[in-house]
Amino acid sequence: MRLPQHRQEEKPFLHDKLRDLKSLLDGNKDSDPRGVGKTRVLPWLVLSATLLSLFACVSFVSRRWDSDGEQYGKSDLHLDLTLRNLVSVSIGLSQLAGERIRKVKQSHKEGVEIKGQTNEGVDEPVTVADKVSNSVFINGFKSIFGNDMQLVSEETQPKTEAIIPQLEFVDTFVGGDRILNKQDISIIVDPLDATKEFTEETDVDGSNMLPFVTTLVCIVEKAQPIAGIIYRPFASNEPVIWGIATPHARHVYPNIAKIATGDSAHLIAVSRSHTGDAKDIVRDVISDPSHSYRSLPVGGSGYKSWLVLTGQADAYIHVTKIKIWDLCAGHALLRAAGGDVTDKRGNPLLYKSDQPEFNNGLVAALHRNKIDAIVNKLSS
Incomplete structure (x- = not known):
């Protein structure tokens, strides 16, 4: 179902290069006791080539991202605007946002504020978790698809930061690799749905309300919802759920849809x-x-x-x-x-x-x- 991840392990590669360089130098030290002639020229050529290779590798490593899916430097990952890429990035960002939401809850530093009231007179809270999750989604989509991507979110514009998720591309589907017109596409995000239940945690009957919490991403084309991505960060071992609803393809993964009985x-x-x-x-x-x-x-x-x-x-x-x-x-x-x-x-x-x-x-x-x-x- 998933293609190979973008994340790579570079340390063993660098270690091997250094080991090979040491072996070359040690080996050539004894190869010609006179220390002159052709046998001396070759090690220096190898040394120069190896150092250049190491420099290129270090430059490459400095642009990779860490274990939380965030880059050390400016984003250099840009993907074509296709529905398959949008869904893949949405899944990765949902997982990363879920990690941050859980960390806020575990730290007990929700930082609850009241941003207003509903029409029914119920307080509408906003927390640190809402804000950090929002930052993941807004900055992540802009990092990969450009600052001109049309984004609609429940929360306000976050501080800019370079965020790239760990990407595991979904298998293609009919129409999934069609290049989309950016003017027709918008991404609608709720970075933390059920904030009230997130802050209260338990209901009056003592039941746990954290499973109500979701992150929501919707891909819209010409005012029609064509893809939905839902993640429940407090549901144990539950994957990100995504679905495609276009004139060419209708698919839910994993296949959990069933009629109530x-x-x-x-x-x-x-x-x-x-x-x-x-x-x-x-x-x-x-x-x-x-x-x-x-x-x-x-x-x-x-x-x-x-x-x-x-x-x-x-x-x-x-x-x-x-x-x-x-x-x-x-x-x-x-x-x-x-x-x-x-x-x-x-x-x-x-x-x-x-x-x-x-x-x-x-x-x-x-x-x-x-x-x-x-x-x-x-x-x-």
Whole structure:
């Protein structure tokens, strides 16, 4: 599934060069006791060539990146703007951002600030983890695809730093190597979804809420979500999930998409902190004698989309405003698996950088007929 990594181990190479140089000098010392003539010229030629080789190697090493995926110097890695490259870089940046988020949590130095309130009057926190993760994504994409890359993020513009992730290229897919028009492409990022749950950590019932936390990356072409990348940094041994949803290819990796069955088929995910009247709507409007539903309040739009994608909830509804960076990655993944997301009236959602908010709620499911059934009930 993965091509060889970009990261290389240079130290053994340098060590071998130094060892070979020492052997040459030691060997030639005894090769001609007179110390004159051709046997003396050859070692100096070899020495000169070897020193030049070492200089080139040291120059090369100085531009490589460290174990955290960050370069020592200015980025010299630039990739063509293809969907395959965008997804590969998104995966690498998600893993690196996840590492930094975990480090902040382990240090207990979240540095919580309140940046505002939701329409429901709930505080919206921002933490050090949000900021360092945002820096990874914004600087990483710009380092590789250029400063003119259109980026939309929940957080503010970070301080510039050169960041290159450890890249493991995904296998190609139909249309994956097509050169994209940069004017048609935007990248929408939520560097840490479910910040409230990240800061609170445990719910009132004592359950762990860190699994709600996700990083979200969405690739948009002409206002359509064509790729989604979700990573849950506190989910043990879970890989980055990515999906492609273009007219030429629909694919989710790993293949985790499944239709809800059993008890899960009676669950509809709703917001834990931005609920509005969603719980009442699930109970009084969407449920009927033929199929009853219960609301499942959880944190993070990315996590709720993940629940639907993995068959742990039958649908996801939201009845108040929601930001494009909360929804875009999950929307792309659900489309990749054959599902969709609409507003609560069944209208399509378009992702535009100058319109960062959807005002008419959402309905998400893995089957369009499920969305239509819920939309019809909401409209009746």
